[in-house]
Amino acid sequence: MTEIVLTIDGKEVKARAGMTVLQAAQQEGIYIPTLCHHEKLEAFGGCRLCMVEVEARGWTSYVVSCVYPVAKDIVVRTRSEKVDKIRKVLVEELMAHAPDSPELIRMAEEYGADRDRFERSASFCIVCGLCVRYCNEVKQKNAVGFIDNGARREISFIPEVARKECWDCQECFAICPTSYAQAAYLLTEALAFPGQRKEAVKVKKAPKPKRVIPIMPAPVTT
Amino acid sequence: MPKLQSAAELEKFRAELLAKRDPAKPCIAVCAGAACDGMDSAAVAAAFLAEAATQKLDGKLEIRTTGCHGYCEKGPNVVVTPGDICYFEVQPTDVPEIIAATLKGEVVERLVYKDPATGAKAVHMSEVPFYKHQTRLLIGDNPKIDPMRIDDYFAVGGYAGLVKALTTMTPEQVLAEVKKANLRGRGGGGFPAGSKWETTRNAPEKTKYVIVNGHEGESAAFMDRAMLTGNPHKILEGLIIGAYAIGAQKGFMYTRHDMPLLEKHVRQALAQATEYGLLGENILGSGFNFECELHFDVGIFVSGESSALMRSIEGNAPEPRPKYIRTSVNGIWDKPSNLNNVETWANVPQIISKGAEWFTSIGSEKSKGTKLISLSGNVVNSGIVEVPMGTPLRTLVFDIGGGVRDGKTLKAIHFGGAMGGSIPADLIDAPLDFDGMSKLGAPIGAGGLLLMDEDTDMIEVARYLMDFLVNESCGKCVPCREGMQQMLQILTRLTEGQGRKGDLELLEDLIEVTGVASLCALGKTSGDPLKSMFRYFKPEYESRIVSSAGGSDNK
Ligand SMILES: Cc1cc2nc3c(=O)[nH]c(=O)nc-3n(C[C@H](O)[C@H](O)[C@H](O)COP(=O)(O)O)c2cc1C
Ligand code: SF4
Ligand code: SF4
Ligand code: FES
Ligand code: FES
Numbered sequence: 107m108t109e110i111v112l113t114i115d116g117k118e119v120k121a122r123a124g125m126t127v128l129q130a131a132q133q134e135g136i137y138i139p140t141l142c143h144h145e146k147l148e149a150f151g152g153c154r155l156c157m158v159e160v161e162a163r164g165w166t167s168y169v170v171s172c173v174y175p176v177a178k179d180i181v182v183r184t185r186s187e188k189v190d191k192i193r194k195v196l197v198e199e200l201m202a203h204a205p206d207s208p209e210l211i212r213m214a215e216e217y218g219a220d221r222d223r224f225e226r227s228a229s230f231c232i233v234c235g236l237c238v239r240y241c242n243e244v245k246q247k248n249a250v251g252f253i254d255n256g257a258r259r260e261i262s263f264i265p266e267v268a269r270k271e272c273w274d275c276q277e278c279f280a281i282c283p284t285s286y287a288q289a290a291y292l293l294t295e296a297l298a299f300p301g302q303r304k305e306a307v308k309v310k311k312a313p314k315p316k317r318v319i320p321i322m323p324a325p326v327t328t
Numbered sequence: 329m330p331k332l333q334s335a336a337e338l339e340k341f342r343a344e345l346l347a348k349r350d351p352a353k354p355c356i357a358v359c360a361g362a363a364c365d366g367m368d369s370a371a372v373a374a375a376f377l378a379e380a381a382t383q384k385l386d387g388k389l390e391i392r393t394t395g396c397h398g399y400c401e402k403g404p405n406v407v408v409t410p411g412d413i414c415y416f417e418v419q420p421t422d423v424p425e426i427i428a429a430t431l432k433g434e435v436v437e438r439l440v441y442k443d444p445a446t447g448a449k450a451v452h453m454s455e456v457p458f459y460k461h462q463t464r465l466l467i468g469d470n471p472k473i474d475p476m477r478i479d480d481y482f483a484v485g486g487y488a489g490l491v492k493a494l495t496t497m498t499p500e501q502v503l504a505e506v507k508k509a510n511l512r513g514r515g516g517g518g519f520p521a522g523s524k525w526e527t528t529r530n531a532p533e534k535t536k537y538v539i540v541n542g543h544e545g546e547s548a549a550f551m552d553r554a555m556l557t558g559n560p561h562k563i564l565e566g567l568i569i570g571a572y573a574i575g576a577q578k579g580f581m582y583t584r585h586d587m588p589l590l591e592k593h594v595r596q597a598l599a600q601a602t603e604y605g606l607l608g609e610n611i612l613g614s615g616f617n618f619e620c621e622l623h624f625d626v627g628i629f630v631s632g633e634s635s636a637l638m639r640s641i642e643g644n645a646p647e648p649r650p651k652y653i654r655t656s657v658n659g660i661w662d663k664p665s666n667l668n669n670v671e672t673w674a675n676v677p678q679i680i681s682k683g684a685e686w687f688t689s690i691g692s693e694k695s696k697g698t699k700l701i702s703l704s705g706n707v708v709n710s711g712i713v714e715v716p717m718g719t720p721l722r723t724l725v726f727d728i729g730g731g732v733r734d735g736k737t738l739k740a741i742h743f744g745g746a747m748g749g750s751i752p753a754d755l756i757d758a759p760l761d762f763d764g765m766s767k768l769g770a771p772i773g774a775g776g777l778l779l780m781d782e783d784t785d786m787i788e789v790a791r792y793l794m795d796f797l798v799n800e801s802c803g804k805c806v807p808c809r810e811g812m813q814q815m816l817q818i819l820t821r822l823t824e825g826q827g828r829k830g831d832l833e834l835l836e837d838l839i840e841v842t843g844v845a846s847l848c849a850l851g852k853t854s855g856d857p858l859k860s861m862f863r864y865f866k867p868e869y870e871s872r873i874v875s876s877a878g879g880s881d882n883k
Contacts, residue, residue, distance in 0.1 A: 150804075151805065151847055152804050153805070154806055155806075169652065170650065170847075173650045173651060173652060174652055191841065192844065192845050195837055196845065199811060199814060200806060200810065202814075232806075233806075255630075255799075255800075256801040256802065256809065257803065259802070259804075259809065
């Protein structure tokens with residue numbers, strides 16, 4: 107495997123070709139905040155919180171580290187005035203939906219985000235897509251999907267599938283950063299198939315995601 | 329019709345076709361383009377056919393329904409050849425008179441163009457102010473072509489570029505010619521088409537695709553659909569030539585799902601091209617194989633973005649890919665895929681048949697050829713216009729567009745739809761040029777030009793464009809989805825007189841972050857209209873805050 111040397115936050119870092127900047131950083135214990143990233147899932151590049159500054163051949167650009175591949179001699183800065191500002195505003199935008207998400211609260215502290223900067227929005231889903239992608243890529247059930255586009259985009263459980271598949275899984279509840287996945291499921295159940303869930307199984311109290319290092323959503327406990 | 333096996337067979341077929349056509353025989357071309365159709369040009373066409381049948385005029389006169397002529401404002405449009413006599417706002421009741429005059433070689437004076445100021449009449453297309461300042465290399469054939477008949481395209485010299493490319497040039501030579509012509513993409517970015525072709529050509533993967541971007545989602549842009557509906561073979565010819573240069577075996581036409589006439593014409597064009605052997609195996613005996621498939625968009629603006637479009641062709645939701653790769657190398661199904669706009673492809677046949685030197689003699693220093701512009705808004709003459717790059721906006725707006733409607737004064741010119749920008753009237757002498765207009769903050773984008781008069785509320789314009797984007801984005805990434813919603817809320821408040829102190833600073837923060845952090849160009853440029861307005865119309869925004877924070881003139 108070709109070894110690639112790059113610089114992250116002033117530190118010389120070795121990485122394998124094909125790795126992302128995020129992976130290279132994590133491997134060195136360098137923290138980059140993430141929200142929509144999950145190591146079992148394909149890169150999504152939706153939340154943009156993992157954005158870093160990259161200098162390559164004299165050009166500075168802003169890229170999402172969970173997707174951007176390592177390259178020889180690039181210089182990565184995981185924090186800068188601009189990077190911090192981006193993260194601050196993104197967190198503020200997300201807090202208009204989910205002001206009580208522990209993950210967002212932690213990031214808000216780090217980047218000085220004001221949770222009340224933007225008007226509160228009705229839905230507390232931040233459309234990170236973890237539930238949708240987990241159900242699709244890991245469980246391959248597609249019980250929950252995205253519907254609509256643009257500002258109207260939301261997640262939705264598909265009653266016909268959820269009725270059959272969700273009662274003994276519910277793994278997405280734990281990876282959801284806002285507990286909306288569980289709420290949406292329960293609502294779907296109440297409306298579409300009340301009482302039809304397997305009698306014996308109680309809704310598992312969704313364990314709050316356990317985060318050892320605040321780098322990525324904790325691995326799912328089954 | 330048996331397949332044309334060689335270039336010679338095609339030229340022989342063309343010669344026979346032309347020999348059968350008498351140039352002196354009058355032809356009445358009725359526009360069936362979208363605008364004229366909206367004014368029931370179908371009834372006019374039907375009336376012509378009925379009258380011709382009743383009078384048994386079969387041998388004496390031809391009636392043709394065509395795509396958009398350009399002067400949409402004055403539809404239903406009718407053009408009579410020889411002479412290119414233009415009749416405007418034609419009603420079915422005018423039909424017998426037009427036929428009678430045409431048969432006698434006369435003109436129906438009351439239906440020709442009359443100058444609104446002087447009353448001076450203009451009979452021929454070359455005298456009508458709207459047309460006479462134009463250089464109609466691409467759209468000029470529309471009145472001569474019934475898009476359902478490939479013969480009409482042959483008759484205007486169609487597929488001569490393809491013949492030349494396949495029989496006298498190597499793919500490398502075709503590529504070199506397009507590079508030399510400095511043809512720049514007409515879909516918004518102005519990226520050199522030749523370099524892009526070369527990237528796809530040089531990509532190691534053997535399977536390659538070429539694609540026509542006919543989505544045309546930009547608000548106030550309507551020329552691509554006019555080209556595709558009115559002259560589909562021109563785009564197809566460009567695509568086949570491009571595929572030959574690039575080494576692609578398959579092409580896709582990606583276009584609007586909501587235009588039945590466009591679909592009908594493109595389907596027919598593909599079927600006829602296949603029947604004549606211009607698509608399929610061993611095209612004109614050259615050994616080159618190429619097929620083309622028609623695909624429809626999903627109706628949201630972001631489907632026009634290159635990676636989203638390619639995902640859509642693959643059968644997925646039109647979401648831009650987060651990957652830092654180029655679609656020209658990793659496109660449809662990860663194969664090298666070259667995407668160009670309708671108008672970019674339409675330029676290719678003439679570059680090959682007339683040469684790069686001819687092409688570069690038209691236009692400005694860095695932007696060559698002509699550009700199709702959709703004129704709309706508070707303009708006297710709305711329609712589709714084609715002028716050489718470098719033409720001053722003044723010519724577009726006043727000489728061609730006839731100026732501002734209802735005698736009002738011009739306030740601003742907006743280019744490029746929701747990802748474009750507005751410039752004030754005093755920049756009217758700026759030349760139409762990719763780089764120059766970008767520097768001014770109003771990149772030409774696809775070419776939708778919107779005129780705004782003195783009564784225009786610039787905040788409402790920004791709100792309207794933002795509202796469009798909020799509904800037409802994919803909603804995948806946070807800065808675009810959330811940032812635009814927040815901008816929209818603030819703008820809405822401003823238009824309602826509820827502006828607060830700090831709103832403009834908040835907008836500036838949102839423009840900055842959305843601009844740098846968004847995944848695709850939709851989000852990245854969503855703040856551009858606002859940015860241009862902050863550059864040129866800031867006092868208008870500021871006054872709104874003052875007045876709404878307790879001033880007396882709240883509306
Ligand atoms: C949101 C968005 C919408 C777009 N819509 C179109 C479109 O409708 N037609 C088009 O030709 N290009 C569109 N583009 C540009 C394409 O991504 C691409 O650059 C273009 O088709 C390339 O062709 P060209 O180089 O010939 O201009 C769009 C880009 C974005 C970001
Ligand atoms: S429900 Fe939770 S996991 Fe799913 S998209 Fe919303 S915030 Fe993300
Ligand atoms: S910038 Fe907007 S349209 Fe583009 S990927 Fe992000 S949400 Fe979708
Ligand atoms: S975009 Fe990288 S973690 Fe969300
Ligand atoms: S549609 Fe008839 S002139 Fe444009």
